[in-house]
Amino acid sequence: MLHETIGIYIHIPFCIKKCNYCDFPSLPGMDDCFEDYTNAVCREIEKAASDHSNKLADSVFFGGGTPSVLPARYISKIIDALSKGFKISENAEISIEVNPGTISQEKVMVYRELDFNRISIGFQSANNSLLKLMGRIHTKEMFEECVDRVKKCGFKNISADIIFGIPEQTMKDFQETVELALQKGVTHVSCYSLKLEEGTRWYELNEKGELPLVNEDLEREMYYWAINRLKDSGFIHYEISNFAKPGFQSQHNLKYWTDKPYLGFGAAAHSYMNNIRYSNIENPVEYIKRINEGKAAVDMSEPVGLDEKLSERFILGLRLIEGVNIKHLEKEFGNEAVQKYNEKINMLIKKNLICLEGDMLKLTNSGLDFANLVWLEFIT
Numbered sequence: 001m002l003h004e005t006i007g008i009y010i011h012i013p014f015c016i017k018k019c020n021y022c023d024f025p026s027l028p029g030m031d032d033c034f035e036d037y038t039n040a041v042c043r044e045i046e047k048a049a050s051d052h053s054n055k056l057a058d059s060v061f062f063g064g065g066t067p068s069v070l071p072a073r074y075i076s077k078i079i080d081a082l083s084k085g086f087k088i089s090e091n092a093e094i095s096i097e098v099n100p101g102t103i104s105q106e107k108v109m110v111y112r113e114l115d116f117n118r119i120s121i122g123f124q125s126a127n128n129s130l131l132k133l134m135g136r137i138h139t140k141e142m143f144e145e146c147v148d149r150v151k152k153c154g155f156k157n158i159s160a161d162i163i164f165g166i167p168e169q170t171m172k173d174f175q176e177t178v179e180l181a182l183q184k185g186v187t188h189v190s191c192y193s194l195k196l197e198e199g200t201r202w203y204e205l206n207e208k209g210e211l212p213l214v215n216e217d218l219e220r221e222m223y224y225w226a227i228n229r230l231k232d233s234g235f236i237h238y239e240i241s242n243f244a245k246p247g248f249q250s251q252h253n254l255k256y257w258t259d260k261p262y263l264g265f266g267a268a269a270h271s272y273m274n275n276i277r278y279s280n281i282e283n284p285v286e287y288i289k290r291i292n293e294g295k296a297a298v299d300m301s302e303p304v305g306l307d308e309k310l311s312e313r314f315i316l317g318l319r320l321i322e323g324v325n326i327k328h329l330e331k332e333f334g335n336e337a338v339q340k341y342n343e344k345i346n347m348l349i350k351k352n353l354i355c356l357e358g359d360m361l362k363l364t365n366s367g368l369d370f371a372n373l374v375w376l377e378f379i380t
């Protein structure tokens with residue numbers, strides 16, 4: 001029997017401390033909830049499993065928040081519930097996000113025993129003053145130790161998250177960050193430009209004019225420097241912010257960018273299945289309460305119609321450096337539906353923001369700088 005392949009996402013909404021730029025669904029000081037939260041996630045998994053017995057999970061991703069703040073025995077319990085409830089492919093990519101400030105040798109060993117095969121480390125910067133300014137709990141040295149530990153335990157697929165455009169950051173700071181990640185031998189780098197999101201401490205400071213932001217030219221210079229440096233070191237630039245050594249592209253995240261189905265468990269987790277998108281209630285305490293009362297944790301659910309699906313396929317596909325295959329879209333959605341975008345596509349080609357290479361529609365080099373404007377054109 002052929003199984004439909006899916007990704008599984010587990011959200012761990014806890015952190016030691018809230019970083020100044022963070023708008024992710026994560027809360028500090030929730031240690032008392034860890035056990036109840038774990039039990040609730042396991043219950044949600046058990047309940048969903050029977051509806052998805054024909055699915056095969058080929059990627060599992062523990063994200064947050066900071067999954068590594070959770071004691072390893074709870075991660076183990078969730079993995080156990082997953083293995084009992086779902087078919088997990090033998091070569092599935094099983095990832096966990098860790099904060100270098102919360103990771104002991106013992107935890108890494110347990111992850112390895114639980115068959116995790118990919119570790120994503122929140123590195124962000126090699127400059128300790130900048131890390132402090134960002135409200136991070138770790139130091140450059142902790143990142144170095146963290147990579148050594150995960151390598152020692154046998155992990156080969158190691159990703160580092162890096163942020164650029166941090167207030168007060170110089171080109172040298174940024175270059176040292178990328179160089180350290182390379183020196184430590186990571187196989188994947190996610191390189192994000194700092195975004196000031198409403199509701200964060202830095203957003204407020206910026207509104208008051210009290211945040212010394214990096215100017216736009218320098219921020220772009222950092223991005224292009226990283227692209228060249230990482231490419232020179234054998235990394236493939238495969239998504240606008242993501243780079244991987246051959247064979248180390250994030251299989252789980254590729255599902256999001258190629259519009260594949262996934263199931264999310266835990267507070268604030270999103271799912272996309274059978275052309276329906278839904279998400280769970282964000283507050284972990286409320287999430288636990290609902291699950292314990294036998295209620296659904298889903299807070300929002302909406303069908304994704306064909307027009308919306310096509311629009312998303314363009315937007316997500318244009319995040320990928322290889323672009324989106326127009327012929328595949330025509331086959332799936334019909335020529336007429338795809339041709340509705342011709343005028344916009346031609347306009348963007350004329351502006352040299354996108355180009356057509358064979359059947360692949362992709363961002364040009366200048367399109368990388370204006371990707372947001374390109375994506376806007378495909379919103380219906």
Ligand code: SF4
Pocket residue numbers: 014015016017018019022023024026064065066099122
């Ligand atoms: S560690 Fe990550 S999720 Fe937690 S507060 Fe900082 S940026 Fe947000």
